[in-house]
Amino acid sequence: MGSSAPEETSGNMLALLSELLKSRSLTLEVPESLASNPKFMELRGILIDVREFLFALSVGDLSQSMPHKGYFAGTIKALQSSLRHLTWQTKMISSGDFTQRVDFMGEFSESFNSMVKHLDEAMRLLEKAARTDPLTGINNRGYFMQLLTAELERSCRYDRNLSVLVIDIDHFKKINDMFGHAAGDAALQSFVAILQNCELRQIDFCGRLGGEEFAVVLPETPLDKAMLPAERIRCMLAETSVVHAEASFSVTASIGVSQYVTGDSVESVLVRADQAMYLAKERGRNRICRM
Amino acid sequence: MEAQRKYTFNWDLLGDIKLGRPNLGNTTRVEVYRLLQFTFRDVIERSVGSEETDRIFHEAGALAGKEFYTHMLTHTTDLNEFVRQLQEVLRELGIGILRVEKADADKGEFILTVSEDLDCSGLPELDYEVCTYDEGFITAIMESFTGKKFTVKEVDCWCTGNRTCRFSAMVTE
Numbered sequence: 362m363g364s365s366a367p368e369e370t371s372g373n374m375l376a377l378l379s380e381l382l383k384s385r386s387l388t389l390e391v392p393e394s395l396a397s398n399p400k401f402m403e404l405r406g407i408l409i410d411v412r413e414f415l416f417a418l419s420v421g422d423l424s425q426s427m428p429h430k431g432y433f434a435g436t437i438k439a440l441q442s443s444l445r446h447l448t449w450q451t452k453m454i455s456s457g458d459f460t461q462r463v464d465f466m467g468e469f470s471e472s473f474n475s476m477v478k479h480l481d482e483a484m485r486l487l488e489k490a491a492r493t494d495p496l497t498g499i500n501n502r503g504y505f506m507q508l509l510t511a512e513l514e515r516s517c518r519y520d521r522n523l524s525v526l527v528i529d530i531d532h533f534k535k536i537n538d539m540f541g542h543a544a545g546d547a548a549l550q551s552f553v554a555i556l557q558n559c560e561l562r563q564i565d566f567c568g569r570l571g572g573e574e575f576a577v578v579l580p581e582t583p584l585d586k587a588m589l590p591a592e593r594i595r596c597m598l599a600e601t602s603v604v605h606a607e608a609s610f611s612v613t614a615s616i617g618v619s620q621y622v623t624g625d626s627v628e629s630v631l632v633r634a635d636q637a638m639y640l641a642k643e644r645g646r647n648r649i650c651r652m
Numbered sequence: 653m654e655a656q657r658k659y660t661f662n663w664d665l666l667g668d669i670k671l672g673r674p675n676l677g678n679t680t681r682v683e684v685y686r687l688l689q690f691t692f693r694d695v696i697e698r699s700v701g702s703e704e705t706d707r708i709f710h711e712a713g714a715l716a717g718k719e720f721y722t723h724m725l726t727h728t729t730d731l732n733e734f735v736r737q738l739q740e741v742l743r744e745l746g747i748g749i750l751r752v753e754k755a756d757a758d759k760g761e762f763i764l765t766v767s768e769d770l771d772c773s774g775l776p777e778l779d780y781e782v783c784t785y786d787e788g789f790i791t792a793i794m795e796s797f798t799g800k801k802f803t804v805k806e807v808d809c810w811c812t813g814n815r816t817c818r819f820s821a822m823v824t825e
Contacts, residue, residue: 432777435813442765442816445753458732465751465767 370394374401381408411437423448459484494569496546497553505568505576509627512566512580516621523621524587526577527634528552528594531613531646533573540608547605548612549573555597561590576631584620584651591616591649599647613647615639661715663723682746685770689785706784713788720789721796731757734797746770753818760800760823764790767816772809781809783817794821801825 373392380388387409395401407429414437417425423445427434443465450461459481463470492504500508509525516523530536530552537545549569556567556577567577577594579587595616602609617637619630637652644650669678697705725737739750748766755762767773771783783806791804804821808814 430779430808431813433813435808436815438808438818439815442751442753442818445763446751446765449752449755453732456732460736464749 377405378408381405381412407434410434414441418444454480457484497549497569499553499556499575500566500568502568502570505566505570506627508566508568509576509578509631512578513621513625513627513630516580517623521581522583523630524579524582524584525619525621525630525634526579526587526591526594527570527617527619527631527638528575528577528614529616529638529642530573531615531642536610536612540605540610544603544605544608544610545573548603548610551601551603552598552612552614555594555601559590559593559597565590576634584618587618587620588649588651591618595647595649615641615646616649617641618649618651661719663719679746682770689771709784710788710791713785713790714792715788716785717789717792718796721793727797731755738793742766748773748817751816757798760798760802762794762821763818764821765816765818769810769817772811772817775811777813778811780812781806781817782811783809783819786817787819790819790821798823 373395377388377391377395391402391405410427410429411434414425414427414434417423418437418441423441425441427438427441447463447466450463453461454477459477461477463473466473492500494501512523515521530548533545533548536548552575553569556575561567561577561579564580565577567575569575577590579590595614599611599613602611615638617634617640619633619637621630633652637650640650640652641648693705693709696708700708724741725734728734728737735750735752735755742748742750748769751765751767753763753765766786769783769786771786775782787804787806791802794800794802794804801824802821803824804819806817807820808816808818810817
């Protein structure tokens, strides 16, 4: 077999390399004169691998590995690394880690980070909304029960005192009937304002159980001592006028107090406070009973 | 019996920098760090050969990683928190920008990259990875976090043409 002229070999070489860069399909047959050139074949092999690697990247396949070293392959691998890291960051965000920020993708980074920030804010608002009573802004029943469960477990574990107040606004239906539901809402908001200003401690917490019924939990507090904040709440409410539109009226509450005893559940400690509250109603309202 | 040692490492050996460098402060240039490391490499290699030099640097990196974990990170069992802390402190100290490509804690398989690496980013291109010290450092960091034995291998390096150093970290037990 005769050898090709150098010009022909160079021409074939350039044509094959050009094909690797420009064509979708490749010539599988390499002329003998080039196939016997190991340096050319190595270069062609690298370019074929890079083509395949780039194709995988272009269709979102980040799992391929690139066996070659050097600037060309290294630059593409750096892109793959960045995209893999971005994938990991996105997984972290979807698991609730909103601290992730991208800093290596130019304008995309800004948009991505802005999206994560908005997601974070939206999640916080949603979480707050899921825990909060929309009318009064205090804990709703569900979240209050979660907090009480945790606090009761703590009291049980460390054998500590805990008291619960169940508070029901007196004659609430009459307020609604006489002054309208908006006035009823104003009465509830006024009561919550009193709860928030009656010098409860930071460890105390309250919630709206439903309708006109509220509860306050006083950790580290025996029954006797719980009577003091209960009385403060009762007095402050009775002394405060609710002003709504043209109307001004006074509101009172009946309060039942119970204390955690060994073996209590969330339900049993609340039931006793509730029973004490109904006793206060029976005895004439605007008073406190303990059980 | 082991001969009495002169250079047993402890964190206090790093000194009271505030006291000792009231004017120059706590930073120096990357060239100074690299000058130290690469002259050490040269001299040690001449004494004990390339393979042993790499082993020594790996072991020194592991010692540094263990001490670094103890003194610069707060122990946590949460992977995300660990990565966050490590990213922050590596960036703050100008050691590198850590990113995670893969983190499978159950299988004990991790792929980490360090960009703008203190040891190698910007070095001339070579035919081999040079970050043996980093390999040891990351090994000890991963072992301190997980309590398991790790093998860490640099699979791509600035010196082999990559733009970022890429490390595979696998649990070995």
